[in-house]
């Protein structure tokens with residue numbers, strides 16, 4: 001199998017929780033029996049990294065139960081430890097001893113991996129301290145992803161930022177003299193994370209901080225999640241002007257005990273598996289009234305002919321013989337699932353058009369270009385649009401697929417392998433950004449999963 005055209009992953013961004021890194025590819029084949037499973041899913045990435053950061057800024061000790069253990073949360077914890085915050089793990093509970101907004105280590109080098117939630121949340125949090133100088137770096141892709149609007153707002157708050165290379169990008173050195181407060185303007189069209197990042201640090205400004213949001217916000221629910229979680233840590237942002245203005249008064253987070261929700265973005269792959277294989281998957285511990293926007297997948301699966309049952313704290317999806325297509329779906333508020341729906345779409349009975357997702361070209365890869373490229377390798381007819389794509393019904397042919405070092409590309413493409421034989425996915429280790437044991441979980445559901453080792457991994461093991 002020729003691997004020469006596969007994107008070379010940035011292995012430095014893989015945490016100690018990453019798996020499958022000795023594997024060059026994984027072959028996925030359909031289950032021999034209909035899927036019939038009750039499962040649980042690890043904690044939300046978005047909630048884990050928000051909670052860790054607020055707990056680190058808080059007064060007192062926090063116990064965060066059900067945290068995600070993946071690359072993105074690893075780099076968050078590792079940066080906090082580098083800042084001198086005590087973060088201990090007791091199983092999947094993180095115990096964080098808050099530093100009350102004054103980082104014990106006033107200088108150092110911080111690595112954010114490929115995590116948008118660390119790259120966009122940490123710079124503002126550093127400025128909670130009245131002084132300090134830190135160098136920040138990230139993976140090669142994170143160093144290309146947009147940060148300028150946030151960093152410009154921080155410069156307006158008093159940060160001195162010296163860029164190693166491109167202005168507005170990692171790596172850079174940030175010198176803090178505290179957040180001045182007053183007004184900051186942030187755009188919402190490229191990433192909601194700029195707004196969440198400044199909000200999380202805002203209580204530590206010297207004066208009230210008013211964030212004015214310029215234009216519509218992509219994935220606005222993540223901003224609402226930030227506000228909800230700030231309230232649960234004892235700070236009450238005031239939202240005005242139909243959501244365009246958010247005011248945060250000076251304050252201090254209070255350490256607390258918190259049980260985090262399962263990651264709904266990860267749940268979506270398992271519900272999608274049930275949908276596609278005409279099986280049944282029930283996920284425990286999740287409510288449909290969550291703030292996590294990817295819960296919208298349930299409405300779309302229902303529209304495509306699946307049966308969704310919400311009972312107590314479990315949500316079950318039962319699939320269908322043939323998914324219904326012939327629809328246009330806006331992905332604006334739940335864009336992380338664009339790839340999942342695109343992977344289901346070839347099996348629908350009519351074309352599926354996904355729109356309003358131009359900003360995902362700035363995610364772990366240019367996701368619109370990447371999914372079109374990989375679906376075409378399978379012989380599927382696809383049209384790429386500036387803000388989305390149209391996928392036509394077809395029968396996927398055997399192919400080696402490139403996940404473009406993107407966890408969601410790998411997880412979404414694996415769904416196709418669970419329906420038709422002959423799908424191989426290169427670099428299976430990339431799933432560790434949010435779900436390090438994803439392929440083991442697939443196997444437990446009856447999907448056939450066979451790894452192919454990397455030639456250099458074999459030589460590293462000698463003749464074993």
Ligand SMILES: O=C(O)C1=C[C@@H](OP(=O)(O)O)[C@@H](O)[C@H](O)C1
Nearest residue numbers: 046117191192193196219222336
């Ligand atoms: O704040 C968050 O936790 C997230 C916000 C979204 O990013 P953008 O708003 O940058 O698209 C989402 O895609 C990401 O997975 C998590």
Ligand SMILES: C=C(OP(=O)(O)O)C(=O)O
Nearest residue numbers: 114115116117336363408
């Ligand atoms: C866009 C994503 O991540 P990040 O938090 O790095 O933006 C994602 O997980 O799909």
